[in-house]
Amino acid sequence: xxxxxxxxxxxxxxxxxxxxxxxxxxxxxxxxxxxxxxxxxxxxxxxxxxxxxxxxxxxxxxxxxxxxxxxxxxxxxxxxxxxxxxxxxxxxxxxxxxxxxxxxxxxxxxxxxxxxxxxxxxxxxxxxxxxxxxxxxxxxxxxxxxxxxxxxxxxxxxxxxxxxxxxxxxxxxxxxxxxxxxxxxxxxxxxxxxxxxxxxxxxxxxxxxxxxxxxxxxxxxxxxxxxxxxxxxxxxxxxxxxxxxxxxxxxxxxxxxxxxxxxxxxxxxxxxxxxxxxxxxxxxxxxxxxxxxxxxxxxxxxxxxxxxxxxxxxxxxxxxxxxxxxxxxxxxxxxxxxxxxxxxxxxxxxxxxxxxxxxxxxxxxxxxxxxxxxxxxxxxxxxxxxxxxxxxxxxxxxxxxxxxxxxxxxxxxxxxxxxxxxxxxxxxxxxxxxxxxxxxxxxxxxxxxxxxxxxxxxxxxxxxxxxxxxxxxxxxxxxxxxxxxxxxxxxxxxxxxxxxxxxxxxxxxxxxxxxxxxxxxxxxxxxxxxxxxxxxxxxxxxxxxxxxxxxxxxxxxxxxxxxxxxxxxxxxxxxxxxxxxxxxxxxxxxxxxxxxxxxxxxxxxxxxxxxxxxxxxxxxxxxxxxxxxxxxxxxxxxxxxxxxxxxxxxxxxxxxxxxxxxxxxxxxxxxxxxxxxxxxxxxxxxxxxxxxxxxxxxxxxxxxxxxxxxxxxxxxxxxxxxxxxxxxxxx
Amino acid sequence: xxxxxxxxxxxxxxxxxxxxxxxxxxxxxxxxxxxxxxxxxxxxxxxxxxxxxxxxxxxxxxxxxxxxxxxxxxxxxxxxxxxxxxxxxxxxxxxxxxxxxxxxxxxxxxxxxxxxxxxxxxxxxxxxxxxxxxxxxxxxxxxxxxxxxxxxxxxxxxxxxxxxxxxxxxxxxxxxxxxxxxxxxxxxxxxxxxxxxxxxxxx
Numbered sequence: 001x002x003x004x005x006x007x008x009x010x011x012x013x014x015x016x017x018x019x020x021x022x023x024x025x026x027x028x029x030x031x032x033x034x035x036x037x038x039x040x041x042x043x044x045x046x047x048x049x050x051x052x053x054x055x056x057x058x059x060x061x062x063x064x065x066x067x068x069x070x071x072x073x074x075x076x077x078x079x080x081x082x083x084x085x086x087x088x089x090x091x092x093x094x095x096x097x098x099x100x101x102x103x104x105x106x107x108x109x110x111x112x113x114x115x116x117x118x119x120x121x122x123x124x125x126x127x128x129x130x131x132x133x134x135x136x137x138x139x140x141x142x143x144x145x146x147x148x149x150x151x152x153x154x155x156x157x158x159x160x161x162x163x164x165x166x167x168x169x170x171x172x173x174x175x176x177x178x179x180x181x182x183x184x185x186x187x188x189x190x191x192x193x194x195x196x197x198x199x200x201x202x203x204x205x206x207x208x209x210x211x212x213x214x215x216x217x218x219x220x221x222x223x224x225x226x227x228x229x230x231x232x233x234x235x236x237x238x239x240x241x242x243x244x245x246x247x248x249x250x251x252x253x254x255x256x257x258x259x260x261x262x263x264x265x266x267x268x269x270x271x272x273x274x275x276x277x278x279x280x281x282x283x284x285x286x287x288x289x290x291x292x293x294x295x296x297x298x299x300x301x302x303x304x305x306x307x308x309x310x311x312x313x314x315x316x317x318x319x320x321x322x323x324x325x326x327x328x329x330x331x332x333x334x335x336x337x338x339x340x341x342x343x344x345x346x347x348x349x350x351x352x353x354x355x356x357x358x359x360x361x362x363x364x365x366x367x368x369x370x371x372x373x374x375x376x377x378x379x380x381x382x383x384x385x386x387x388x389x390x391x392x393x394x395x396x397x398x399x400x401x402x403x404x405x406x407x408x409x410x411x412x413x414x415x416x417x418x419x420x421x422x423x424x425x426x427x428x429x430x431x432x433x434x435x436x437x438x439x440x441x442x443x444x445x446x447x448x449x450x451x452x453x454x455x456x457x458x459x460x461x462x463x464x465x466x467x468x469x470x471x472x473x474x475x476x477x478x479x480x481x482x483x484x485x486x487x488x489x490x491x492x493x494x495x496x497x498x499x500x501x502x503x504x505x506x507x508x509x510x511x512x513x514x515x516x517x518x519x520x521x522x523x524x525x526x527x528x529x530x531x532x533x534x535x536x537x538x539x540x541x542x543x544x545x546x547x548x549x550x551x552x553x554x555x556x557x558x559x560x561x562x563x564x565x566x567x568x569x570x571x572x573x574x575x576x577x578x579x580x581x582x583x584x585x586x587x588x589x590x591x592x593x594x595x596x597x598x599x600x601x602x603x604x605x606x607x608x609x610x611x612x613x614x615x616x617x618x619x620x621x622x623x624x625x626x627x628x629x630x631x632x633x634x635x636x637x638x639x640x641x642x643x644x645x646x647x648x649x650x651x652x653x654x655x656x657x658x659x660x661x662x663x664x665x666x667x668x669x670x671x672x673x674x675x676x677x678x679x680x681x682x683x684x685x686x687x688x689x690x691x692x693x694x695x696x697x698x699x700x701x702x703x704x705x706x707x708x709x710x711x712x713x714x715x716x717x718x719x720x721x722x723x724x725x726x727x728x729x730x731x
Numbered sequence: 732x733x734x735x736x737x738x739x740x741x742x743x744x745x746x747x748x749x750x751x752x753x754x755x756x757x758x759x760x761x762x763x764x765x766x767x768x769x770x771x772x773x774x775x776x777x778x779x780x781x782x783x784x785x786x787x788x789x790x791x792x793x794x795x796x797x798x799x800x801x802x803x804x805x806x807x808x809x810x811x812x813x814x815x816x817x818x819x820x821x822x823x824x825x826x827x828x829x830x831x832x833x834x835x836x837x838x839x840x841x842x843x844x845x846x847x848x849x850x851x852x853x854x855x856x857x858x859x860x861x862x863x864x865x866x867x868x869x870x871x872x873x874x875x876x877x878x879x880x881x882x883x884x885x886x887x888x889x890x891x892x893x894x895x896x897x898x899x900x901x902x903x904x905x906x907x908x909x910x911x912x913x914x915x916x917x918x919x920x921x922x923x924x925x926x927x928x929x930x931x932x933x934x
Contacts, residue, residue: 027852033823095831
């Protein structure tokens, strides 16, 4: 080695041969580039099968790696969500790996918005000390962990919080599908069905848009159905991008989807178009529901929904005639995932409408998916933490919410009341996306410890005491993902390139090392590979085979269509009447309920939804995706021309949007593609973290206008129970 | 300046000291910096190239290590990363169909791969922390300092041309930042030194 004459603090270290090599060498960029970069034919390109993280679909992808860098991405041909295709978000979000705006080292907050880098050892020690002190003083029920789960998190996160003695594990579903999930779970015994779109003859989407929340295979299935002559109806206050496939757009008054489904159910009974055999054999409580449905005539629904009674009757009749190859698509967030006070009931009514069509487990209908049978770690060798005896916070208040997911915003409410002292957030940004940001900030400021594990400086990270930098999905291996559906399978996320920032770590490593600092390393005494080997054991597939293929489906386990499975409801049947709802203090049968708030003549309801190039705010800081937003002014709110004219607003004008919670300024897109009573704002904008330079300041965050709230049944965020006034301003 | 060897050693020291200034400031740098030893030494060597009164001045000096670290974190630590890749087209590989392939603003671009190639060819190691950011200005300047003492003129000339043509854009990024101007002044000083060196190695 050379001595340190080069620099007293010299970084570079040369070998004994260096001086000789350098004295004779040349290494011009041009020569090198021609030889190693441009001459692609001569350079080895490795293909690594993995999964995308551009949205929650986690499509299968193939990473093509050249010179150790990502070179190309393609859709995995075998994965049921991608089927060889990849959407714009999938291509765009991958840039994250080489982004200059990532978290690169553990940080400790030293003032508002101020952080200093610390070592991992210091971070682990201080976090563990604080967690242990908080638990010693208050018990484990004041500690929580929230995430938007991916395969590794699904296994490690609940295990970690349970090792702390706390049951408080939550997911993002409180602002995604808690209402739909609760409605479906207590009706069909599953939080969601899947839709056999490709074979269906009549498809209704309520708020759900395949053309915006793109899953490539779903779009392909819809195209196939369309080509085969299927009727496609969109029910949405805005004409979304699935409109290209649709035969009909029903511009429903927002918040009244339940009335539409109840009236359509009424028609099925009145015209004797429901599946009596299915109802007789596989359901309970139908008579009671049918009696209630007598109240919900199409004429009644017309006044609420704005959709003519004739249209309601025609569509319900046509769907009844097309049964069982007719369905209302189950949706995710759409119009009843977490949107209104009546959303859980809408979820129930949709599941029951599909049941009345007898389409459950039928070709072209709603499918209760099969799951892969995966193994588990040997408990003798790898002990699991004891299941906490405490009830999960929020379970008392919202017993109908799907327990595994919980009601994540209870963390903020309890923090506000001094009942939640510590929170860990992984791959989640609740400060911006789960509830009103002002409320969340105030609630978080009352906690003794907040730890955020993320790849970028989110609004939640900014409010945290400690920030731990995660690697991106391109740089990590994960636990095996079980794919449920008509045909079950498994998929593996794999590291494609060396991690760019050496101080970042994958989540399984962070949990294992933090567990050691907390004093319960015995629950994390296995490697990720050992976990995956254990999961694979019953499948007969080797780890090597899975690593090579990335996605493996199990066609011999395909759901047998026409055969109704035993449901996981208390009665093991479709429940038109639910004792669980009765026990929770609600009507056991679905009844019409108004949304919580309604606009007047001088105001609007604020509604939100996706655009095809973003996944909520997760992708907002991706320059090439945000550039599309800027090129096409996609951050604008949508307003109907009739209302715009009344307010003296023209396309492109700057307006002020005012609610009970906030005032925002944004430009307007005047379009007939929106219901006159609604203002549509895309859900991707309004980033406030100054560290996300591409996204900050573009558009506004609709959540700023949403009052902090819980839907009574599922605890969901009621994200469209918002009234705003709009006026033109100078600018 | 004295002999050619002396000149090379002086030039090497200039870029070696400047390399130190682009690293995250730890207490050892601060010790040298706070007693003006580092800047005095820098100006001493530089004055062999320029009259003292025509040297770019570095006046906005940090007053403590914490402040220096804070200034670093608010500029070189994020908003104005001194990494060549992000100021250049990510790759010249026209077969690469990643949507950002022709964009600027991303790490581990072709320039990083080129530096990695140089490091491997010449059996030079860098700290693990810089493994995927080998085109960080601190590394580039240390390499330049090393080449000045050990490499043929052709290699130095080529290295200067290949890897220091992004500093105007970097300086602009620093200019846009509010607050302390220390790193902008250091960068202006660096540019002055590089201009001189480039003129020496022009032919």
